[in-house]
Structures are given as structure tokens and as C-alpha cells.
Amino acid sequence: xxxxxxxxxxxxxxxxxxxxxxxxxxxxxxxxxxxxxxxxxxxxxxxxxxxxxxxxxxxxxxxxxxxxxxxxxxxxxxxxxxxxxxxxxxxxxxxxxxxxxxxxxxxxxxxxxxxxxxxxxxxxxxxxxxxxxxxxxxxxxxxxxxxxxxxxxxxxxxxxxxxxxxxxxxxxxxxxxxxxxxxxxxxxxxxxxxxxxxxxxxxxxxxxxxxxxxxxxxxxxxxxxxxxxxxxxxxxxxxxxxxxxxxxxxxxxxxxxxxxxxxxxxxxxxxxxxxxxxxxxxxxxxxxxxxxxxxxxxx
Amino acid sequence: xxxxxxxxxxxxxxxxxxxxxxxxxxxxxxxxxxxxxxxxxxxxxxxxxxxxxxxxxxxxxxxxxxxxxxxxxxxxxxxxxxxxxxxxxxxxxxxxxxxxxxxxxxxxxxxxxxxxxxxxxxxxxxxxxxxxxxxxxxxxxxxxxxxxxxxxxxxxxxxxxxxxxxxxxxxxxxxxxxxxxxxxxxxxxxxxxxxxxxxxxxxxxxxxxxxxxxxxxxxxxxxxxxxxxxxxxxxxxxxxxxxxxxxxxxxxxxxxxxxxxxxxxxxxxxxxxxxxxxxxxxxxxxxxxxxxxxxxxxxxxxxxxxxxxxxxxxxxxxxxxx
Numbered sequence: 001x002x003x004x005x006x007x008x009x010x011x012x013x014x015x016x017x018x019x020x021x022x023x024x025x026x027x028x029x030x031x032x033x034x035x036x037x038x039x040x041x042x043x044x045x046x047x048x049x050x051x052x053x054x055x056x057x058x059x060x061x062x063x064x065x066x067x068x069x070x071x072x073x074x075x076x077x078x079x080x081x082x083x084x085x086x087x088x089x090x091x092x093x094x095x096x097x098x099x100x101x102x103x104x105x106x107x108x109x110x111x112x113x114x115x116x117x118x119x120x121x122x123x124x125x126x127x128x129x130x131x132x133x134x135x136x137x138x139x140x141x142x143x144x145x146x147x148x149x150x151x152x153x154x155x156x157x158x159x160x161x162x163x164x165x166x167x168x169x170x171x172x173x174x175x176x177x178x179x180x181x182x183x184x185x186x187x188x189x190x191x192x193x194x195x196x197x198x199x200x201x202x203x204x205x206x207x208x209x210x211x212x213x214x215x216x217x218x219x220x221x222x223x224x225x226x227x228x229x230x231x232x233x234x235x236x237x238x239x240x241x242x243x244x245x246x247x248x249x250x251x252x253x254x255x256x257x258x259x260x261x262x263x264x265x266x267x268x269x270x271x272x273x274x275x276x277x278x279x280x281x282x283x284x285x286x287x288x289x290x291x292x293x294x295x296x297x298x299x
Numbered sequence: 300x301x302x303x304x305x306x307x308x309x310x311x312x313x314x315x316x317x318x319x320x321x322x323x324x325x326x327x328x329x330x331x332x333x334x335x336x337x338x339x340x341x342x343x344x345x346x347x348x349x350x351x352x353x354x355x356x357x358x359x360x361x362x363x364x365x366x367x368x369x370x371x372x373x374x375x376x377x378x379x380x381x382x383x384x385x386x387x388x389x390x391x392x393x394x395x396x397x398x399x400x401x402x403x404x405x406x407x408x409x410x411x412x413x414x415x416x417x418x419x420x421x422x423x424x425x426x427x428x429x430x431x432x433x434x435x436x437x438x439x440x441x442x443x444x445x446x447x448x449x450x451x452x453x454x455x456x457x458x459x460x461x462x463x464x465x466x467x468x469x470x471x472x473x474x475x476x477x478x479x480x481x482x483x484x485x486x487x488x489x490x491x492x493x494x495x496x497x498x499x500x501x502x503x504x505x506x507x508x509x510x511x512x513x514x515x516x517x518x519x520x521x522x523x524x525x526x527x528x529x530x531x532x533x534x535x536x537x538x539x540x541x542x543x544x545x546x547x548x549x550x551x552x553x554x555x556x557x558x559x560x561x562x563x564x565x566x567x568x569x570x571x572x573x574x575x576x577x578x579x580x581x582x583x584x585x586x587x588x589x590x591x592x593x594x595x596x597x598x599x600x601x602x603x604x605x606x607x608x609x610x611x612x613x614x615x616x617x618x619x620x621x
Binding site for chain 1: 516537540541545548585589
């Protein structure tokens with residue numbers, strides 16, 4: 001039966017063939033900004049980490065401070081602000097990074113979208129446990145992107161009054177995944193695989209009342225991301241459905257058969273409920289732009 | 300419990316649906332030719348609920364399913380459900396079929412097939428629910444009648460949810476299986492307290508039993524993996540999560556949460572320790588999310604005058620609500 005390491009290696013083989021992400025050194029120069037005006041309805045802020053009891057673990061303060069410094073130099077939220085330039089929002093959305101005392105801070109209607117230092121720290125620490133340097137970078141870049149888009153999805157659903165069937169957190173995952181599949185091919189692949197890898201590596205065992213959580217287990221999210229990636233591009237990810245060396249496929253046959261339909265369902269929902277708020281001309285510019293730091297992109 | 304856990308068979312629904320549609324398309328006989336006649340006493344329809352958009356059919360049961368057929372036919376479950384659905388304005392007829400499933404489709408679980416736009420209710424499911432129902436009242440106050448009635452009604456409504464998503468091109472951002480459970484719970488919660496409690500409690504209890512009997516993903520590797528690839532996956536602590544459905548426990552808590560979030564009459568769910576307070580705190584928001592989704596995507600296709608008649612009708616019998 002498949003085990004995580006082999007599954008992980010296989011999950012990365014396609015991206016590896018196309019070139020892997022280099023490390024993102026803190027303090028590096030700002031990414032080359034696409035020639036797009038940031039979405040005026042989206043504000044961003046990096047809130048300086050608090051050294052008080054707000055942090056779940058006070059010893060994390062130094063780590064958070066390092067992340068804060070990195071964010072201010074790299075400015076990833078500003079890049080998302082430009083990426084979302086085509087989205088016509090009827091009211092402002094604020095995106096912020098803050099210390100939350102937990103990995104997640106629930107979105108409250110009208111409030112800010114918060115990415116927590118605790119979760120960024122977890123992403124970095126999880127990545128640090130991965131021996132393969134390329135994989136490590138994919139996990140950092142892919143998961144950070146997923147986290148921002150995931151949290152932002154809650155605000156988009158709220159601000160645009162999007163009807164959401166299914167659990168909200170799964171819907172946010174599927175919207176984030178769909179948006180990630182719309183990036184240029186190399187970015188899409190890296191963010192999707194990097195996110196899935198994170199869910200695979202960070203998963204814990206769930207039993208009993210743990211399943212009452214509004215959020216789905218990482219293992220479930222892992223397969224949801226594989227399925228969205230495979231559903232969006234079954235040729236590129238066909239290796240995930242092949243049994244090799246006596247091991248079962250990474251994506252089991254019964255789920256793989258559903259993935260094109262699952263992907264199409266999100267695409268149709270996006271077209272119906274979100275596309276009416278998207279400026280088509282700006283969208284073309286977004287698709288043509290170079291995203292992420294040049295040194296961060298697949299070769 | 301059933302030989303095939305429900306979780307294991309639900310996933311085949313779409314595959315089966317396609318197979319069934321292909322079989323139906325190649326069959327020279329129309330479905331209606333094979334429908335059994337009502338042996339009587341005849342169903343007394345609710346006045347004013349025109350159900351022509353929801354044809355129904357009982358197909359001949361196997362010997363093993365004769366008792367299930369007799370019980371369902373006597374209860375006129377398809378006739379009643381056809382009328383229950385009458386306020387829906389769908390672009391195509393939705394056919395309700397009761398049939399043997401295991402021999403042909405290797406499942407005991409009801410399913411909707413988009414290819415022939417039909418809800419298929421398996422006679423075997425009737426037996427499975429009877430087996431799952433408790434013989435005495437549980438500490439949460441769930442009776443045998445709650446489970447039999449609630450699970451049947453919940454399943455009919457769940458599969459109807461799939462039909463609505465398909466026929467009305469409803470945008471579904473979350474996972475469709477959870478969405479279908481939500482549709483079932485929301486519709487149930489539009490009726491009187493007795494019906495609400497019967498369906499929500501019965502549906503939730505069923506998933507609790509499934510979880511207790513091992514339907515949640517395993518926590519340890521299988522020392523003797525089965526030869527069948529699907530079963531091998533389901534026995535694996537990681538691969539089991541590949542299922543497009545939520546786990547049995549997730550479905551339990553999702554159902555309880557919508558009941559609690561939709562009506563404070565369900566406060567006992569928390570008091571009895573059935574629904575953790577941490578989840579309960581989010582349930583009003585979850586219900587409002589669902590209400591918005593239903594209002595925006597389904598209600599435009601509902602005849603509200605007929606809906607009022609449906610809501611005023613006592614669909615369940617007193618003994619089914621005990």
C-alpha cells in the first residue's frame with residue numbers, strides 16, 4: 001500500500017520535470033511587479049507581531065518577527081492585490097497578516113481577511129522537515145498562496161453574496177484551487193502541488209468528535225486538491241492515476257473518475273456567480289502578466 | 300448492519316447512474332411497461348398537488364426484496380413523495396423508481412442518475428435502514444421510528460438535492476455530497492417540529508451508527524490489505540479520505556449543526572453532548588449560509604402557493620413520528 005513518502009515523491013515528479021522553485025531568501029529584492037494597478041477595493045497590512053499573550057506560544061515571537069520582516073520586503077499581499085485587479089468589489093476588503101493566538105482566525109462579515117503568523121510559521125516549520133530543497137520551496141510558496149486565496153474566498157463569498165452550497169471551508173478551498181489553476185502553467189502546477197504536499201505532510205489522525213470541526217481534515221483537503229488539479233488537467237497529472245512498482249495510484253480510480261466533473265462544477269459556479277464581477281480586459285492583462293519573483297518561478 | 304457499509308456504496312452512485320442510463324437507453328421497453336400495478340388499497344392523493352412532473356414506478360422485487368416492496372407499496376411512498384415534490388418547477392420530469400439494486404448495480408444505496416433524470420430507491424435500502432434502527436430508545440431520545448422514517452425521508456431528500464443541482468444547474472462551490480445533505484436538512488426544517496426532529500435525529504443517528512461500526516477512515520494500516528483496489532484504499536488511513544463524501548462522523552455533525560442552527564428547538568443536541576459546543580457556536584452562521592443558497596438557487600423554481608399546501612400537509616403518520 002502507498003505510504004506518504006513515496007506518494008509525495010510521485011506527486012512531485014511532474015513538477016520536477018519542469019523545474020523546481022528556488023529558495024526565497026528573506027531580504028531579497030521585491031518581485032518584479034506586473035504592470036497592473038492594485039485593486040483599489042483591497043487594502044493590505046502586515047501587522048507587527050505582538051510579543052504579548054496574543055501569540056499561542058510566546059517563544060514564537062522571534063519567528064514571527066522574521067516572517068514580518070520577510071513579508072515587508074517580499075510584499076506578497078501587494079502581489080495578490082494586483083492579481084485581483086479585475087475583480088469589481090462593491091465594498092472594500094482588507095487583507096492582513098496578524099498574530100492570532102491560533103493558526104486561523106475566522107472571517108467575520110465585514111471584517112478583515114486575516115492570515116495568521118501562526119499558520120505561516122507552521123508552513124515554514126513543516127517545510128523545514130522536508131529534506132528535498134525543491135519540495136520545501138514548493139510547499140512554502142504553494143501553501144502561502146493557497147492560504148491567502150482561501151481566506152480571501154470567505155470575503156468574496158460574503159461581499160458578492162455568493163450562494164454557497166457545501167461546507168464553507170471546502171468551498172473556500174475549491175475556489176482557491178480553481179483560481180490557482182488559472183495561473184500560468186508553471187505557477188499553477190507549483191502552487192497546486194505545493195499545497196497538496198503540505199496537506200499530506202502536516203496531516204494528523206482524526207477520530208470521533210474531531211470530525212465536528214467545520215474544517216476538513218488535511219487528508220481530505222489533500223485529495224480535494226489532487227482532484228481539482230487532475231480534473232483541470234488530466235494529461236499533465238495522469239501519473240497520479242497510474243499504479244507503479246506495485247504501489248497503488250496516488251489518486252484512486254474511483255475518485256479520479258469524478259475529478260473532471262468536480263472541476264467543471266467549480267468552474268461553472270465561478271462563471272455564474274463570480275465572473276459577472278470580473279473585468280474581462282483586466283483579466284487578460286492578469287493572465288499575460290508575470291507573477292511571483294522571477295527567481296521563484298519554475299524554469 | 301449492512302454487508303456493504305453505506306459509505307462504501309454511495310461512491311458508486313454516479314458510475315451506477317451512467318450504467319443504468321445506458322441500460323435504459325438500450326432497452327426496447329419503456330420503463331412504464333414494467334411498473335407494477337398498485338394492488339390496493341389505492342393511494343388517496345392530497346387535493347391540489349399536481350404531480351405530473353414526477354412519474355413513479357415500482358419495479359418487480361426479487362424474492363429477497365418482496366417484503367420491502369410490500370411495505371413501501373403499502374405506504375405508497377413513491378406516490379406520496381411524487382406529490383410532495385409537486386411545487387418544484389423543473390425543466391424535465393423527474394422519475395421516481397423503486398427497484399432491486401444489488402444484483403445489477405452492486406449497491407443497496409439510493410442514487411440519482413442525471414442521464415435518465417431518475418431517483419432510484421433500492422429495496423435493499425429499506426432492509427438496511429431497518430437493520431440500523433435501534434430496538435429501543437437511545438440516550439439521545441432517538442426511537443426506532445425516528446431512524447426508519449428519518450433515514451428514509453433524509454435519503455429521499457438527499458437524492459432529490461442531487462437532482463435539483465443537476466436539473467437547475469445550481470452552482471455548487473462546496474462538495475456536492477455535503478450540499479445534498481444540506482438540501483435534505485433544510486427542506487426537513489421547513490416543516491413542523493415533529494417532522495423536523497424525526498428527520499434530523501433519524502438521519503444523524505444513522506451516521507452515528509455508521510461511524511461506530513467503522514465507516515470513518517481507519518487510523519492504522521491494514522495488516523492484510525484486500526485484493527480489491529477500492530476496498531484496499533478504504534482500509535488505508537490516508538487513502539480512505541479520497542472519498543468524495545464526508546466521513547460518517549462529519550455527516551452526523553453537519554446534520555445536527557443545521558438542525559441546531561435552524562431552530563432553537565434543537566438545544567438538547569448540545570445539552571446531551573451530541574453536538575459539541577465548539578461546533579454549535581458556528582451553526583447559526585451555517586444555517587444562514589444554507590438559507591441564502593436555497594433562497595437564491597432553488598426558491599425561484601418553487602411554486603410558493605403549492606409549497607404552502609405541502610407544508611400544511613401531514614406527510615408522516617403518527618406512528619412514524621413517535
